[in-house]
Amino acid sequence: MTGLPAQTAPAVKEALGGGPEEQGKGGNGWWSSDAGESTRRNLGLIGVLVGLIVIGIITRPDLYGRDGWWIDNVWAILKLGSTVGVVAVGMTFVIIGGGIDLSVGAIIALAGVWCTTVATQEFGAGGMIFTALLVGLGVGLVNGFLISYGKLVPFIATLAMLVAARGLAAQMSNKQTQQTSNQTINSIAADSFLGVPILVWILGVVVLLGWILLNRTTFGRRTVAIGGNVEAARLAGINVRLHxxxxxxxxxxxxxxxxxxxxxxxxxxxxxMATNYELDAIAAVIIGGTLLSGGRGTIVGSLLGVVIFSTITNLFTLNALSTEVQNMVKGGIIVVAVLIQQFRFNSVSQFFKRNRITTAS
Incomplete structure (x- = not known):
């Protein structure tokens, strides 16, 4: 820290993952003190899920009373949210890092169309999967380059990519639906392993890897540092553009x-395909407690946010409520979640300001 202004030293310390005293206490960096708050928030989300289940029991007791219906409905909810859940993991990292990605639905469409072209399907399931991953990775890199080196605002860069990717997907598919003839690909959604749907296995693996990456690696610490204080991250030697x-x-x-x-x-x-997935993913991440301003968030919270929205969709479907009503409810939930975030953030900021004034006096 030698040679740095006194006011920047604490920020650099944060970007580095906390000082020796915090590390010695068994924390995983400067945000380890937020563990209790994250736990309370997640318990609150679980409480919301329980409330939704109670509403389901009250509104459709005929279904909840059937033998085996409970577990079947649980798998149905998780399968319903599996794709959004995988996307939400990536979105969590982007938002924690201080960004936003409005192009995720369009990237899914482009990758899906590209991997189902006749030429690609000739390479079998492996070729289709590789193509989808490569297209997704490539478009993501373009987004990152435009934002990091082109200095475009994330909102504008990813909004432009949303339009461009959907346009390219429409051009490639000639605005037609492309059927998948590969049985291995088709079986992913239909089959189970050890009684658990494969889609749920994929979601579980991605969530687990995302949790490890965020909480147990330097990559995760740097992501939080950049989102919390980008200048401090630069002073700490982090290559912000590359990250x-x-x-x-x-x-x-x-x-x-x-x-x-x-x-x-x-x-x-x-x-x-995947229309409005960007909104669903962002909504789930916000509900899960990730700050839109960056610097704080959890993978578990985002997963719970996805499950809550999937449960709401399932509940509305069982009660024959329209998609329009679902969207209105989702919109209301997002507004309330952002307002709560803003209130809590302002309250914490005022607390620390008062604490600094008291200490100085």
């Missing part, structure tokens, strides 16, 4: 995985 590119590449890779999953679910791909 930002990697964040969007990761989000694109998750979209590639999501493209395979969604293609399997529909046994086809088209330019209009």
């Amino acid at each position: 930002t590119m990697m964040l969007y590449a990761l989000a694109g890779l998750c979209c590639g995985i999501g493209a395979i999953m969604l293609t399997s679910i529909g046994t086809s791909a088209q330019a209009a």
